[in-house]
Amino acid sequence: MLRSLSLSSIAGGPNLAVAGGRGWLRLPRTVADGRLRIVRLLLATSNPGKVREFQRLLAKAPVEVVTPAEAGLSLDVVEDGETYAANAAKKAVAYARAGDCLALADDSGIEVDALGGRPGVFSARYGGEGLDDEGRNDLLLHELAAIPDEARTARYQAVVAVAWPDGQVELFFGTFEGRIGRERRGTRGFGYDPLFVTAEGRTAAELSDAEKDAISHRGIAMRSAAEYLRGLGS
Numbered sequence: 001m002l003r004s005l006s007l008s009s010i011a012g013g014p015n016l017a018v019a020g021g022r023g024w025l026r027l028p029r030t031v032a033d034g035r036l037r038i039v040r041l042l043l044a045t046s047n048p049g050k051v052r053e054f055q056r057l058l059a060k061a062p063v064e065v066v067t068p069a070e071a072g073l074s075l076d077v078v079e080d081g082e083t084y085a086a087n088a089a090k091k092a093v094a095y096a097r098a099g100d101c102l103a104l105a106d107d108s109g110i111e112v113d114a115l116g117g118r119p120g121v122f123s124a125r126y127g128g129e130g131l132d133d134e135g136r137n138d139l140l141l142h143e144l145a146a147i148p149d150e151a152r153t154a155r156y157q158a159v160v161a162v163a164w165p166d167g168q169v170e171l172f173f174g175t176f177e178g179r180i181g182r183e184r185r186g187t188r189g190f191g192y193d194p195l196f197v198t199a200e201g202r203t204a205a206e207l208s209d210a211e212k213d214a215i216s217h218r219g220i221a222m223r224s225a226a227e228y229l230r231g232l233g234s
Contacts, residue, residue: 039063039232041162042071044095044105049190054104057213057222061229063102071099084108084121084159085171092163100165102232104225108158108217110192112140112180114147120157123192137184137195144180152180156196156204158217160225170228174220178204188212 041063043054055065068074077094081087084107091105109123119126119140127139144152156176163169177199184194186205189212193204204212213219 039229040066040101041229042066042073042095042099042101042103043068044075044077044091044103047190050106053213053218054106054222056209057219058226058229061226062232063229066099066101068095073098079107079124081107082121084157085161087121088159088161089163089169089171092161092169093167096163096165097167103163104160105163106158106160106218106221108156110154110156110196112144112152112154114144114151114153133191137192140180140192140195141182149179149182154178154180154196156192156217158221160218160221162225162228170225172221172224172228174217174222174224176204176215176217176220 039062041058043051043065045051045054046068051067058065073095075094075098077091079087079090081090087107088105091107092103095103095105107121109120111117111120119136123136126136131139155178158174158176160172160174161169162172176196178196180192181195181197181203184205185203186194186207188207188209189205196204198204198207198215204216213222
């Protein structure tokens with residue numbers, strides 16, 4: 001699913017607060033590769049798990065993926081939007097303007113029905129800034145301790161934003177349905193993956209990369225984004 005809009009039309013979008021930027025590098029927007037135009041794409045994240053996942057999902061797209069470290073960028077974008085779309089767009093535009101090239105960002109979260117949709121857009125800060133993934137998983141298990149299996153339904157939501165330096169943004173959406181288990185299982189993935197039980201009974205952390213990419217929220221959104229990027233390179 002794709003939606004095209006400008007940053008100012010997204011809730012929370014106009015208040016673009018970027019702190020800590022240094023070493024901004026102007027990147028060529030495209031380079032020629034025979035008849036195919038290769039688009040330089042700056043990833044708006046330094047999260048190692050997300051970088052690996054983005055690089056894998058973009059492997060067949062006509063893009064040269066550039067990380068913030070490779071671009072000499074260090075940005076701290078305040079994620080104060082009320083929606084995944086607002087946060088993803090804000091990050092993508094900030095990086096696109098800093099690098100003067102196309103940039104890609106995402107925002108995602110897990111929504112637990114028994115918690116009224118929490119932690120949702122606050123998933124990365126669930127329980128406070130001091131908690132790591134393990135601590136957030138422990139907190140989620142504690143909050144759901146008395147909830148029966150049939151009421152532990154949940155879903156991952158993701159929004160991927162591709163932004164141009166002028167503020168134009170394309171949005172792509174993905175949803176991954178499942179439930180919250182009672183213990184961690186699996187060693188792959190990150191975030192809440194060890195607790196997120198898929199329809200076929202394994203957790204997201206027990207899936208291979210290919211299996212996860214085929215059904216995950218980020219995989220769905222990124223396939224749509226990759227299709228859009230292929231159109232730019234044609």
